[in-house]
Amino acid sequence: MSEFIKPTPMPRKYFTPTVIFLSVIALVGIIFVFARLIFGIGTVTNLSNQYPWGIWIGIDVAAGVALAAGGFTTAALGHIMHKEEYHLITRPALLTAMLGYTFVAMSVAIDLGRYYYIWHPLIMWNGTSVLFEVGICVMIYLTVLYIEFLPIVTERFIGRVNLPGLLKKYNNSVDKFLRALDRGLDKTMFIFIIAGVVLSCLHQSSLGTLMVIAGPKMHPLWQTPILPLLFLLSAISVGLPMVIFESVLTSRSFDLKPETPILAGLGRMIAPILFIYLSFKIGDMVIRQTFVYLTEFNTASVMFVIELVLGIIVPLRLFMSPQIQRSPLGLSIASFLVIFGVFLNRLNNFIVAYTPPYQFTPYFPSVGEIFVTAGFIAIEVLLFRAFVMIFPIVSVPQIPAVHKTKFSIRGAK
Amino acid sequence: MANQSRRNFLKTSALIGAGLTGVSSKPAKAAPNNILDENRMGVLVDTTVCIGCRKCEWACKTAHNLSAQSIESYNDRSVFKNMRRPDDKTLTVVNEYAAKGDDQFPVDVKVQCMHCDKPACVSACIVGAFSKEKNGSVIWNGDRCIGCRYCMVACPFQVPAFEYGKAIQPEVRKCDFCFDRTKDGKLPACVEICPMEVLTYGRREELIDLAHQKISLYPDRYVNNVYGEHEVGGTSWLYLAGRDFHELQFPKLGTNPAPGVSEAIQHGIFAYFVPPIALYALFGGVMWLNKNRKQDEHKEANHE
Incomplete structure (x- = not known):
């Protein structure tokens, strides 16, 4: 069988004006991280005893985990539902998830007052703690993601091992090792793929349970016992839009033709998921009668309406339109709105909704906090670009394709 | 003490064993000794007696080796202009609320950790650094803490404070009910120093009876409510007041234990x-x- 579309490294010039701009942001972010490590959290952030958690948790961690949901949704779609036509989007999604979770872990680390004790939860357990469950799940899932990525590394280097200098004599044995690893992974990968999806379902929902304990400190528009369900549903609904948005961006960045038929297929699946999420969100609001808070005009009600209308209802309508499904631009706008909606939802849940009983100064992130968050996102994008250039991630036509129905990817036979 | 650590050791090893065999259903039970002893102690605060001398603030600082100024400086009443909260350097503060009518006195309210019977911080802490001790104190174990500040998110009274200024070994600080003093049979520092006998230290159950007796003896003096008797499942510190508690900025809380729903969800999943x-x-x-x-x-x- 000849291969028409195959993941391939993208040899391009790394530095473009955008890349240089992102590098500067990344550098400033790193400087602030060092400032935090040397002078303490209080120096760099606006956190206080009233607001113990800021955007490093609300955006970097909560939104970061949600926006990395493309990894488990495509794994479920491509491998568990076994829709082979979607195999070619699993790799970029996997890379996003891997980088995303790595930076989630790093954000947690710098937000911890005692970052050097980050391993404590591994041996000091507290089963009643939601945070403990989230922490353990994220740690295991991150490991699973690295394992899931290994076949891409072996594929890149098998037969191409070329160690520099004195290490040259080990070329053969390294190659052998990679082949053995590849064979082993090929046979056992299904275990990790299922584990990854289960772990994701668990911690995506538990991330919602996290704020339940804040009780009356959280605005009633968001505080609900079904927060874990809402978090899981929103994570599932943002997974595919994230993949679409990234795919369109990558195609633009590397001058490739967007995979419109596949993206359209993905787009068709989003509307029903969004609809379920919307029904639960509205249903919850009706049952708990929290809509009364929408008659007030304040930050909370405005943010809630933006999240609901711009983040769920508008993209739901867009994804239902056949014209939008056929156009890469339409798809990416609709996807962006879903991403924006879920991002805002996490920000709302963790920061906007949080109203401490004794408030002296309202919280607004400091310059340092914003630069660290922006810096981490910049580094993620830069690493994504580097990985896509080094490893076979993005699928491109190998020879002028005649019929685009068959795809072949290693390990997916 | 040796006995204590031995018990902890046994618990930990039992937990590890259970975890390894994969049958550990509730590692929650292994969290530090979160027993509700029926003889647990408490403090009844009668805010109608407090004169706002702030000696308790001084005693607290001295007992916890936090730099305290001279005891005379605590006579300065200008601090009452702004509402204050306990922080990492002051584990208890007294706030004053202006008199309502000409015939009334201002009300002074001492604030510190309430030492909940079902503490949200104990439930929330990722590493089990908080524990509800047998004598009622909710204390923090600095060896475990990783500084995530989830306890601060969870606490319904907004009590735990964090040392934001420290880069290495920052601590979560809050009133520890003078655990080290009560262990040796001493009174909590604030209770000991209080010149007006605002604070009564005793078994929580007896304090509740005492509080209701006071209310029925002087119904004009007190509102018919003991704050802390039922709030978030009950607290070790109990308050009597002559005014509605919400006017004195006590948070309006239900009677369900603070961690309640989140633990139920967690154990459901x-x-x-x-x-x-x-x-x-x-x-x-x-x-x-x-x-x-x-x-x-x-x-x-x-x-x-």
Whole structure:
């Protein structure tokens, strides 16, 4: 069988004006991280005893985990539902998830007052703690993601091992090792793929349970016992839009033709998921009668309406339109709105909704906090670009394709 | 003490054993000794007696080796202009609320950790650094803490404070009910120094009886409510007041334990690890079925 579309490294010039701009942001972010490590959290952030958690948790961690949901949704779609036509989007999604979770872990680390004790939860357990469950799940899932990525590394280097200098004599044995690893992974990968999806379902929902304990400190528009369900549903609904948005961006960045038929297929699946999420969100609001808070005009009600209308209802309508499904631009706008909606939802849940009983100064992130968050996102994008250039991630036509129905990817036979 | 650590050791090893065999259903039980002893102690604060001398603030600082100014400086009443909260350097503060009518006095309210019977911080802490001790104190164990500040998110009274200024070994600070003093049979520092006998230290159950006696003896003096008797499942510190508690900025809280719903959800999702394993099995089954179906389709396609 000849291969028409195959993941391939993208040899391009790394530095473009955008890349240089992102590098500067990344550098400033790193400087602030060092400032935090040397002078303490209080120096760099606006956190206080009233607001113990800021955007490093609300955006970097909560939104970061949600926006990395493309990894488990495509794994479920491509491998568990076994829709082979979607195999070619699993790799970029996997890379996003891997980088995303790595930076989630790093954000947690710098937000911890005692970052050097980050391993404590591994041996000091507290089963009643939601945070403990989230922490353990994220740690295991991150490991699973690295394992899931290994076949891409072996594929890149098998037969191409070329160690520099004195290490040259080990070329053969390294190659052998990679082949053995590849064979082993090929046979056992299904275990990790299922584990990854289960772990994701668990911690995506538990991330919602996290704020339940804040009780009356959280605005009633968001505080609900079904927060874990809402978090899981929103994570599932943002997974595919994230993949679409990234795919369109990558195609633009590397001058490739967007995979419109596949993206359209993905787009068709989003509307029903969004609809379920919307029904639960509205249903919850009706049952708990929290809509009364929408008659007030304040930050909370405005943010809630933006999240609901711009983040769920508008993209739901867009994804239902056949014209939008056929156009890469339409798809990416609709996807962006879903991403924006879920991002805002996490920000709302963790920061906007949080109203401490004794408030002296309202919280607004400091310059340092914003630069660290922006810096981490910049580094993620830069690493994504580097990985896509080094490893076979993005699928491109190998020879002028005649019929685009068959795809072949290693390990997916 | 040796006995204590031995018990902890046994618990930990039992937990590790259970974890390894994969049958650990509730590692929660291994969290530090969160027993509700019926003889647990408490403090009854009668805010109608307090004169706002702030000696308790001085005594607290001295007892906890936090730099305290001279005891005379605590006579300065200008601090009452702004509402204050306990922080990492002051574990208790007194706030004053202006008199309502000409015939009334201003009300002074001492604020510190309430030492809940079902503490949200104990439930929330990722590493089990908080514990509800036998004598009622909720204390923090600095060896475990990783500084995540989830306790601060969880606390309904907004009490735990964090040392934001420290880069290495910052601590979460809050009133520890003078655990080290009461262990040796001494009174909590604030109770000991209070010149007006605002603070009564004793068994929580007896304090509740005492509080209700006071209310029924002087119904004009007190509102008919003991703050802390039922709030968030009960607290070790109890308050009497002559005014509605919400006017004195006590948070309006229900009677359900603070961690209640979140623990219920958590244990629902992880009931004996059944839901995660069932989910795993379900996904595995679906994957296997879909794979077989695809292979059959391929075979049929090849036959044609």
